[in-house]
Amino acid sequence: VFDVGAGPNFMPSAGELMSNLDAAGISPEEVTHVLFTHAHPDHIWGLLDDFDEPVFPDAEYYINRAEWDYWRADDTLEKTPEARKSFVVGARNRFEVLEDVINLFDFGDEVLSGIEAVDTSGHTPGHTSFAIHGGDESLMVLGDAVTNSVVSFPKPDWPSGSDQDSEKGIATRMALLDRLAGEKSRFAGFHLPGSGVGFAEKAGTGYRFVPA
Numbered sequence: 654v655f656d657v658g659a660g661p662n663f664m665p666s667a668g669e670l671m672s673n674l675d676a677a678g679i680s681p682e683e684v685t686h687v688l689f690t691h692a693h694p695d696h697i698w699g700l701l702d703d704f705d706e707p708v709f710p711d712a713e714y715y716i717n718r719a720e721w722d723y724w725r726a727d728d729t730l731e732k733t734p735e736a737r738k739s740f741v742v743g744a745r746n747r748f749e750v751l752e753d754v755i756n757l758f759d760f761g762d763e764v765l766s767g768i769e770a771v772d773t774s775g776h777t778p779g780h781t782s783f784a785i786h787g788g789d790e791s792l793m794v795l796g797d798a799v800t801n802s803v804v805s806f807p808k809p810d811w812p813s814g815s816d817q818d819s820e821k822g823i824a825t826r827m828a829l830l831d832r833l834a835g836e837k838s839r840f841a842g843f844h845l846p847g848s849g850v851g852f853a854e855k856a857g858t859g860y861r862f863v864p865a
């Protein structure tokens with residue numbers, strides 16, 4: 654599983670991961686590995702059930718070392734704008750539960766067999782996309798490096814309000830779209846329309862999102 658969603662307490666339209674897994678016939682105990690792209694609420698708050706226990710009790714958990722260190726740093730709460738302080742508190746609460754079991758990786762690592770950690774920092778300091786290689790098909794799990802099909806693709810050089818480091822977010826998005834369009838790679842974006850799965854095609858000075 655890549656990211657655990659928001660859980661029931663972030664926004665009314667979110668928190669459907671467990672019921673969707675159930676619909677797919679997958680029980681929580683069957684999940685063996687959970688990889689996080691970053692620690693924003695809609696990607697990690699779903700970690701805990703009503704009893705503050707991890708929803709995937711038998712899984713191994715993985716997150717980028719820079720992401721782990723950033724949210725845990727002493728000055729992060731103080732440096733975060735008021736409107737996003739709950740992001741810090743929420744991430745820390747989840748990290749506390751994971752503290753003894755978390756596996757940390759670095760950009761460029763092969764996190765699991767055939768799964769490469771791609772540096773897509775900018776949205777957050779340790780934001781990671783995962784390139785899954787295997788057989789004839791590949792897939793890149795984007796996370797939030799490219800979030801908006803209407804804006805991010807045609808105008809990747811426009812700053813995104815949701816990127817913590819706007820300049821780095823732009824550089825990351827341009828490099829990532831160049832790679833995805835060049836390799837004709839299939840990808841999954843968590844905020845893209847429909848299933849979120851598609852391809853990037855060069856269009857004019859930018860790109861366009863082609864749903865798969």
Ligand SMILES: [Zn+2]
Nearest residue numbers: 691693776797
């Ligand atoms: Zn995010």
